[in-house]
Amino acid sequence: MPEKALVIIPTYNECENLPQIAPQVLAQDARIEILVVDDSSPDGTGQLADDLSAQNPRIHVLHREKKQGLGKAYLAGFDWALQRDYDYVFEMDADFSHDPKHLPEFLHAIKSADLVLGCRYLEKRVTVINWPMTRLMLSYAANIYARVITGNRLWDATGGFKCFRRRVLEAIDLTAVHSNGYAFQIEMSLRAKLKGFSIKEIPIVFTDRTDGSSKMSKAIIREAIWMVWWLRLKAIFKKL
Numbered sequence: 001m002p003e004k005a006l007v008i009i010p011t012y013n014e015c016e017n018l019p020q021i022a023p024q025v026l027a028q029d030a031r032i033e034i035l036v037v038d039d040s041s042p043d044g045t046g047q048l049a050d051d052l053s054a055q056n057p058r059i060h061v062l063h064r065e066k067k068q069g070l071g072k073a074y075l076a077g078f079d080w081a082l083q084r085d086y087d088y089v090f091e092m093d094a095d096f097s098h099d100p101k102h103l104p105e106f107l108h109a110i111k112s113a114d115l116v117l118g119c120r121y122l123e124k125r126v127t128v129i130n131w132p133m134t135r136l137m138l139s140y141a142a143n144i145y146a147r148v149i150t151g152n153r154l155w156d157a158t159g160g161f162k163c164f165r166r167r168v169l170e171a172i173d174l175t176a177v178h179s180n181g182y183a184f185q186i187e188m189s190l191r192a193k194l195k196g197f198s199i200k201e202i203p204i205v206f207t208d209r210t211d212g213s214s215k216m217s218k219a220i221i222r223e224a225i226w227m228v229w230w231l232r233l234k235a236i237f238k239k240l
Helices: 018-026 045-055 070-082 100-112 133-150 166-171 182-194 218-236
Strands: 005-011 032-038 059-063 088-091 115-119 162-165 199-203
Touching (some): 005 045, 005 070, 018 032, 018 045, 018 100, 032 045, 032 070, 070 166, 070 182, 088 166, 100 115, 133 182, 162 166, 162 182
Parallel strands (some): 005 032, 005 088, 115 199
Antiparallel strands (some): 115 162
């Protein structure tokens, strides 16, 4: 059987971006399918996703009753994927900050790794477009902070463009993953490392969204600050 890849795209009010990004994702490789995880978007994104799914069997939709956060959306998508025969599972934003053209690079890199991360700061080379300097510095500092506290030597631990081999998600106790925002990305990569899986970072160009609004909040930042210490303690006592 040919390998299959699933790109999980969480959505909340992405009716402008979803019909544009979905065909571009599918165009990158015939093995790719899409799962839209919609949190009852008031702008009708969920119905739009259903319409796209009706037109293309490679697009699937998972509806959730309310907005519950990015991490929980991905966990629901992982569970959906593991109930089916996908070999690779991607995380990807709907807003074009993650360029679909990078998907073939991930599929090539995953041949020699268990988890591939799209990196905005690989070896201190910054590839971020249209972010204000304050947000860029916050993101860069957050990655240094996460690297030092958790001991997971990644250049971009908070990045959300990534590809898992199926066996990684099968090995991680997804019911024990508690973080939801940036910390979710840090936690998933740390859990993969502690399970002994190989992680590879590849360079990507990250472009800030042009349509829709950012989901960044102070609560997400606060969670990331304290969660890395919780992860460090759990790792020390081998509870991850």
